[in-house]
Amino acid sequence: MASGNDMKMAEETYSGFIGLVKWGTILTAVVAVIVVLLIA
Template identity: 60%
Template sequence: MDMASGNDIKAHTSTYSGFLGLVKWGIVITALITALVVFLIS
């Protein structure tokens, strides 16, 4: 199995930044939906 070369670090950084953005917004949306459901149940 070959290791990835260091020549494409800019592409990796861009992909990782996009992934972190999706995770951040996913957590926010999940928290809002959870709060709404708890509010509706109570």
């Protein structure tokens, strides 16, 4: 079992990862819309 300190670090890492995934998804959607508009 992970100690309390390891668990805190894991939660911080997970939180950062989720943040990156969220902004990466938004950025990818914006770029896709721009590309579709350029092609149309």
